[in-house]
Structure formats: C-alpha cells, structure tokens
Amino acid sequence: MKVKLWTIVYTKGGEMDDSIEMELASLASAERDRSFLLVKGLGRAVCLTYMVNTALVFPWYRRSQVCGVLRLLRGRKGTVVDLGSGDGRLVCAVASQGFRADGYELNPFLLGYSRLLAHRKGLASQATFHRRDLFEADLRQYRNIVIYGEPVILRRLEQKLAEEVTSGSRVICCRYKLPTWAPTTTLGEGIETIYVYDKV
Structure with missing residues (x-):
C-alpha cells in the first residue's frame, strides 16, 4: 500500500505529479478563502454593532x-x-x-x-x-x-x-x-x- 501511494505522488525523477500539486494548491486556497470569509464576517458584525450603538443607543444630540x-x-x-x-x-x-x-x-x-x-x-x-x-x-x-x-x-x-x-x-x-x-x-x-x- 505504501509503495502504491508513493508511486501515485511521485513520478520519474522524484518530481511531484502536476495534478496532485494542483489539487493540494486548490485545497490550500479553499482553506484560505474560508478563513478570509470568517474574518470578514466577524469584521462586518463588529462594525454593524458599533454603528447601531453609536447611531441609535448613544446619540450625539438629544x-x-x-x-x-x-x-x-x-x-x-x-x-x-x-x-x-x-x-x-x-x-x-x-x-x-x-x-x-x-x-x-x-x-x-x-x-x-x-x-x-x-x-x-x-x-x-x-x-x-x-x-x-x-x-x-x-x-x-x-x-x-x-x-x-x-x-x-x-x-x-x-x-x-x-x-x-x-x-x-x-x-x-x-x-x-x-x-x-x-x-x-x-x-x-x-x-x-x-x-x-x-x-x-
């Protein structure tokens, strides 16, 4: 089983197969995208909360x-x-x-x-x-x-x-x-x- 996995991942000369490399890059990119969307969503929530508090809860002028x-x-x-x-x-x-x-x-x-x-x-x-x-x-x-x-x-x-x-x-x-x-x-x-x- 280990021999087969090694054969799939590496080609002649010890270079990584292009399709496997692309798949790994795609997975890494998707993970980065998920992390970015999470941070972006949290940022928007914080900004919205601040906006509501400042504009409605703590109005400047009575x-x-x-x-x-x-x-x-x-x-x-x-x-x-x-x-x-x-x-x-x-x-x-x-x-x-x-x-x-x-x-x-x-x-x-x-x-x-x-x-x-x-x-x-x-x-x-x-x-x-x-x-x-x-x-x-x-x-x-x-x-x-x-x-x-x-x-x-x-x-x-x-x-x-x-x-x-x-x-x-x-x-x-x-x-x-x-x-x-x-x-x-x-x-x-x-x-x-x-x-x-x-x-x-």
Whole structure:
C-alpha cells in the first residue's frame, strides 16, 4: 500500500505529479478563502454593532438640544457647520429650516446613515456631509458653527476657532463649554446645557 501511494505522488525523477500539486494548491486556497470569509464576517458584525450603538443607543444630540440649537439659529443667516456630525440629525434639522448645512464626520457608517437620512427627508441639496477630520474644516466660510465635542477635543479646537472664526459668527457648543472663552449666553441646564459664543 505504501509503495502504491508513493508511486501515485511521485513520478520519474522524484518530481511531484502536476495534478496532485494542483489539487493540494486548490485545497490550500479553499482553506484560505474560508478563513478570509470568517474574518470578514466577524469584521462586518463588529462594525454593524458599533454603528447601531453609536447611531441609535448613544446619540450625539438629544431632541431638546436639537430644538435648542434651532432656537439659537432663529433669525440668523449664513451657512451652518456641525463639527463631528454623528448620525446627521442636527444637520438635517438645520437644513429643514432653510439653512445650507455641512457636517464633518470620520465614521463611514454614520456618514452613510447621515446621507441616507438627508436623502429620505428630501434635504440632499441643502445638507452635505464630508468624511474629513473636523480640524480640516475651513471655518472661515461658516457663520454658524455647532460643536458637540469632548473637553479634550475642545481644548485643541479652541485655537483653531480663535484663528478662523470671523466677526459676526456664532459658535454653539452642546454640553461642554470651551475651556477659556466666556460664553455670551447659555441655554438649558445640566448635560443639556448649550453654550453660545458670539464673535464681535
């Protein structure tokens, strides 16, 4: 039996038969494909779970904060930008009030959700979403800047705001205030506090 197996696997000169070599390569390739599909499936599951948690379980803006921002924009003109726009609910709400609004968001899943939301609400021409770091946004072009950022981000962002925010512009910070700027006014209380900074 051992002699027959040896005869099947090897040909004259000790070289492996081409058909056996191809079969082994095919089996190895199939095994790699199965492993790749498993890893790919797990990756998709993790990403989907993250997207659902961030977009639905831990929303950036509460309804009262969206209403508060709309109230603070009432009577104002110019474009609006939301730095770190998350699921896009604020950008869409602002666009529905007639503003031209932009959102900056790095998370591709939230970005896709935001664009779908704008499309479904018929706001695609008014609400634009960019997959870019908020620090790359040119703030000179915006008259109204909305931010929902953690204190560590606001510390970095404050210098950029000082350099780029133009006279007559309004900066609105939800929940957390800028480290050294004195707010012009505030709205709400507790975790729903909104801090307003008017550039004179």
